[in-house]
Amino acid sequence: MARSLLLIARQAPWSGLAAREALDIVLAGGAFDLPMAMLFLDDGVFQLAAAQQPAAVQQKDLTANLQALQLFGVEELYAAGRSLRERGLAEDALGLPVRLLDDAELTALLDRFDEVITL
Amino acid sequence: MARSLLLIARQAPWSGLAAREALDIVLAGGAFDLPMAMLFLDDGVFQLAAAQQPAAVQQKDLTANLQALQLFGVEELYAAGRSLRERGLAEDALGLPVRLLDDAELTALLDRFDEVITL
Amino acid sequence: MATMKFTLALFSAPTSPASRRALRFAEAALAGGHEIVRIFFYQEGVHGASANLVTPQDEPDLARQWQDFITAHGLDGVVCIAAALRRGVLDGQEARRYARPAANVASGWALSGLGQLHEAVQQSDRLVCFGGP
Amino acid sequence: MATMKFTLALFSAPTSPASRRALRFAEAALAGGHEIVRIFFYQEGVHGASANLVTPQDEPDLARQWQDFITAHGLDGVVCIAAALRRGVLDGQEARRYARPAANVASGWALSGLGQLHEAVQQSDRLVCFGGP
Amino acid sequence: MATLHVLSHSPFADSRLDSCLVLMSVRDGLLLSGDAVYALQPGSAPHAALRTRPAGARLYALEEDVRARALSAGDDVELIDYPRFVELAGEFDRVNSWL
């Protein structure tokens, strides 16, 4: 059976290549039909905010790549409820459908995957 | 009159080139007899701890370069008392003589210099 | 412990202590009789494949140590090509393709895609990542 | 505001938004009639002088933009030589000196020492540093 | 005016904002750029911390970074472009970028 991978994205979206390159790992795995999931944690939840305009800082829109995840078969997308609350982000202010997890669910999530990469 | 420079060193000593390269700025300025001072702030105060053994991680000892500051005419060395306290570092655990400043003195220090570099 | 198959991934430049920790871990893994399926260099880690780094003589030359280690043990050292291009780490083929004057990838390294990371993970018991300071 | 003399110092790689902010500041300074005494590239900023960076066509090529900007305005772009050597950014002279295969510094840049930063600061009204993310 | 402090790191991931607020004087300014503009997020700890800055210290934010992140700024924040950034660098006595 294929080994599963959870990618934990902790990086804000427009501060360099970090968020994009983390997402590329997941997209590449999805292209191989591998079991992959993403958890948005800490500043990573800023990737989910609606109505962002990265063109204002001459960056390509990451949101399109995030929305491509489902096309690549990556359907498990999670966000830490704690991280959203700390950042004053409401669930209905998100531009991408994700499942919010409380602390206990976060711990349980990790245990379901063979490997984890936290970026 | 020569323009004066305060370098604020915020980096722990053994986490890459950051602390060394910050110090090199001051040493280079000292070589030109420019009015320079250093403030150790936040994790930068870890540079001052006595009895460190960077050879254990195959790094060159930064302490020798710090002690060279006085030879280069850089005699104003300060540390934020707040940063030491937050890190549980006692003044008598320091390997380099520095003047400890309280918060109000930190604010006043900045105002005495023409330029500041915070690394 | 039973013999393990490791995939290692390095995300930091050779100027970072993380690069040295990854190398020491790799050495200890082989010394312990384990297998290293692949070492994948991503993000700032791609600078480890540059033949251009010049380290002062009295400091460990991590880029050189990585190259020697990989060559000596016949390991599979793969550099993510997309990450390498953005950071100016080019082999002869990419330098020609993009009309750049200088190929700076040291011998022993292969530029390839992220699929190589996933493929290695599928053949391994553990993925161990090194990065940060 | 009276005309100012600026020294700019850049500590981040061209892949960082800080590099773009520094360039936009520099452009605005010249457009506002101010003078830029020198632009000094230190730490990861030295990667801005690499001719090897390959940026995807639909993204701004900051290394190229820096080079064009400095050339177009005849500015003094100085790369710290010690920081550049450690990070594999070499001009022809350094590549020969250290027997490396590839000089990868783009034209328009000078490798020199930290003294060049101090000298510029002494001739300027303001030092403005750019770095971090 | 004294020092224009410039931040670009996320205040949620990093301690620079806290240290900057300790060092600031009433005559200083604080410019949020890059990820530091996330400090404008209402209801967050960094947003509350911003209000502890010395009375009189001015607050600026790079407009393009605020817009990129779909944030909005309160009345106490001056949104600036690069020409204004250059102007501020001259108006203040020195620029302290927290690199």
Next chain:
Amino acid sequence: MATLHVLSHSPFADSRLDSCLVLMSVRDGLLLSGDAVYALQPGSAPHAALRTRPAGARLYALEEDVRARALSAGDDVELIDYPRFVELAGEFDRVNSWL
């Protein structure tokens, strides 16, 4: 055993330790390497935070990093070398490095 979490950032400058402690289970381990060993500094907030880890979760620190920084470790910390690090990577089900 479940996840071996590996930290290398300074807990004074960075939020990774706090987030790691939220995610940890009683069967997890935490390995401090690089600047993360500063969390062993007695009397500091990170040192107190370490004690909030789930009961049963083990604590390791890379011995060379502790020695380089002239720190010392309490009885609840196992100081390790690289061969032991390799061993732990096999004993735990997965290794989660906070990059």
